[in-house]
Amino acid sequence: MFALRRRLSISQIDHFLDIGIIKNYCKNNDSKSSPLKGLLDNAASFNDLNPSCPEQEWATLPYLEGTKIRKQGEFFRKEKHDARETSIILFPGQGTQYVGMTKNLMKFPIVQDLFELANYILKYDLQKLCLEGPKEKLDQTKYAQPAIMVASLAAIERLKEERPNAVDRCVATAGFSLGEITALVFAGALEFEKALQLVQIRAEAMQMACETYKGGMATVFLAPDSKLNYCLLKARQWATDKGDQMPECRIANYLNPGCKVIAGSISALDYVEKNYKEFNLKKVKRLPVSGAFHSELMRPAVQPFREALNSVKISDPVVTVYSNVDGKRYNSALHIKKQLPSQIVKPVKWEQLLHYVYERGADDYFPKSFECGPGQSLKAMLQKVNAKAWNYCYSIEA
Numbered sequence: 351m352f353a354l355r356r357r358l359s360i361s362q363i364d365h366f367l368d369i370g371i372i373k374n375y376c377k378n379n380d381s382k383s384s385p386l387k388g389l390l391d392n393a394a395s396f397n398d399l400n401p402s403c404p405e406q407e408w409a410t411l412p413y414l415e416g417t418k419i420r421k422q423g424e425f426f427r428k429e430k431h432d433a434r435e436t437s438i439i440l441f442p443g444q445g446t447q448y449v450g451m452t453k454n455l456m457k458f459p460i461v462q463d464l465f466e467l468a469n470y471i472l473k474y475d476l477q478k479l480c481l482e483g484p485k486e487k488l489d490q491t492k493y494a495q496p497a498i499m500v501a502s503l504a505a506i507e508r509l510k511e512e513r514p515n516a517v518d519r520c521v522a523t524a525g526f527s528l529g530e531i532t533a534l535v536f537a538g539a540l541e542f543e544k545a546l547q548l549v550q551i552r553a554e555a556m557q558m559a560c561e562t563y564k565g566g567m568a569t570v571f572l573a574p575d576s577k578l579n580y581c582l583l584k585a586r587q588w589a590t591d592k593g594d595q596m597p598e599c600r601i602a603n604y605l606n607p608g609c610k611v612i613a614g615s616i617s618a619l620d621y622v623e624k625n626y627k628e629f630n631l632k633k634v635k636r637l638p639v640s641g642a643f644h645s646e647l648m649r650p651a652v653q654p655f656r657e658a659l660n661s662v663k664i665s666d667p668v669v670t671v672y673s674n675v676d677g678k679r680y681n682s683a684l685h686i687k688k689q690l691p692s693q694i695v696k697p698v699k700w701e702q703l704l705h706y707v708y709e710r711g712a713d714d715y716f717p718k719s720f721e722c723g724p725g726q727s728l729k730a731m732l733q734k735v736n737a738k739a740w741n742y743c744y745s746i747e748a
Contacts, residue, residue, distance in 0.1 A: 433715040437516040438707060439509075439536065439722055441502045441529035443698075445639070446725035447494045449483035451501050451748045458507040464542070468500050471546050476500060491560065491640065495528050495553035496546060501748035502532045502723030503542070509720055509746045516720055522679075522707060524672040526728060527603075527644070527698050528552075530690070537667035539686060544662045551658045555651035556641065556694065562650055563596045565642030567613045568622065571633040578610065581622060581629035589618040602644035604701040606734035613642035648694050656691040677702035701735055708732075708739040719743040 455461045465477035479488055480497050487493055502525075510517050525533035528549065535545045572578060582599045589597035599614030599622070612622065619636065626634045641647065664683040671680045673689055677699045680686050710716060716739045721728045726745045733740040 433710075433717045436519050436521045436717040438717050438719045439506075439516070439520050439523045439533075440719060440728045441523070441525035441532040441536070442498065442721065442723040442725055442728055443525065443527035443529045444491065444494050444498060444643075445637075446723060446727055447480075447488055447498050447501075448724060449485050449488060450481060451497075451724045452477075452480050452504050455501075455504045455508055455748060458504070458511065460507050461504040464500055464504055467543065468496065468546055471543060472496055472550060489638075491557045492550070492553040495549050495556075498528060498724060499532045499535075499546065499549050502529065503535065505722035505746045505748040506536065509722055512746075513720075516718065520669050521717065522670040522672065524703055524707060525674075526700055527674060527693070529723065530671075530674050530693065532723070533671050534667065534686065534690075537669045537671045539665050539667040539671065539680075539683065540662065548655070548658055548662060552651070552655045552694070555654040556643065556648060559648045559650040560641030563615070563642070563647040565596075565598065565613060565615050565645065565647045566619050567602060567611055567637040567639050567642060568619055569635045569637060570610050570612055570622070570626070570631055571635075572608050572610065573630050573632050575630050576632070577629040578612075578631065581626065581631065582612065582614075582618075584625070584629075585614065585618040585621040588621040589615045592617040594618070596647050598642060598646050600645055601697050602642070603698045605731050606701055608734065611637070613645040613647070615642070615647065644693075644695065644697050646695055652691050652694050655694060659687060659691060672703050672707060674698045674700065674703065677704075677706050679706075700731060704732060704735045704739075708736045710738075716742050720746050722746045722748070724748045 452461065452465075468476045476493075476497060479493060480501060488497060506517065523533040523536055525531065531540065531545055531549055531552075534540045535542055540548070570578060578601070582601070585599040586597050589599065594615040594617050596615055597618060599612060599618035601610050602613035603611035605611065612619070614622075622631075623634050623636065664686050666683050667680060667686075671686075672678065673680055674693050675689055675696045680689070708716065719729075719732065719739060719742060721743065724747070726747075729740065729743050729745055732743055
């Protein structure tokens with residue numbers, strides 16, 4: 351008691367004595383209980399400030415009447431929704447296009463409107479290209495990307511028709527590479543017209559980068575003891591010795607634990623194809639693409655896309671959108687504007703993204719997932735990453 355008195359002023363001691371805390375402090379010390387417990391037990395709760403005489407009628411609470419006073423130990427609990435009543439919508443990226451896609455969606459009036467508007471913006475007949483081809487033209491980056499985006503949004507109309515609650519109860523969305531822009535349109539962060547112009551600029555800039563730096567991509571299947579990173583290092587060294595203008599070779603897509611897509615210069619990919627067994631790789635399959643997407647060979651495409659994006663109004667998404675760059679959710683419109691351009695040269699961390707999206711407890715339920723767009727590639731990837739979530743995944747074909 352004396353030691354405490356020496357550290358406090360007379361006025362402070364009088365104040366504490368008035369509310370009885372010093373007495374509790376001493377009592378708690380005598381009973382060998384925590385002095386902090388005594389202080390908390392006697393902390394002001396504002397529940398006993400009812401006037402006991404006319405002189406006290408001026409006393410008021412520091413909060414508005416009706417405000418809930420949080421007690422010690424309480425914390426905020428977010429209301430938990432039944433996951434079975436919610437949905438997640440996924441959108442595919444480049445490489446899923448095929449001649450004849452959206453043929454079964456033309457019965458929906460809004461789909462026809464989408465194509466009419468797209469034709470006006472792009473200055474060519476996108477609808478005819480999707481339905482009739484030719485395949486060689488549809489497969490070109492500058493045509494494939496707008497086609498896949500429009501086809502994926504057209505698939506949303508089919509989803510609305512078949513499962514109207516799936517759209518209303520959507521809690522999150524994501525897209526693979528190009529599909530991320532489609533997801534941002536669905537989430538209300540980008541307007542369709544502006545997003546289509548962005549995709550056109552992105553596709554043409556990436557096509558230009560492909561012509562500037564010759565490169566390619568390959569799917570690599572891994573064994574538990576594979577040495578992929580060491581293989582890529584040796585491939586870059588080989589490409590440097592061969593005199594490649596940009597000796598690049600890196601992971602471009604993280605698909606699942608046993609499968610990655612690599613991108614790089616031609617010499618580097620040739621080295622991987624010829625020497626993959628030396629690094630315990632199971633299989634290497636070259637992809638029919640004209641460029642090394644999601645690698646430094648795409649660097650020339652970043653600035654044109656960034657400038658175009660800066661001129662477009664971006665809103666905060668109304669549902670959660672996950673980023674390919676780090677697998678995590680976008681937290682604001684500013685976050686989208688800063689991070690989206692780097693997606694062109696950064697690897698698509700789809701495997702990591704799926705872990706974030708579908709992280710659940712052992713006894714928790716999973717939401718229904720819908721892959722909207724051409725193909726079923728995202729559903730197949732989900733099976734390799736999270737089999738339980740895959741059980742509730744459905745394809746809405748474009």
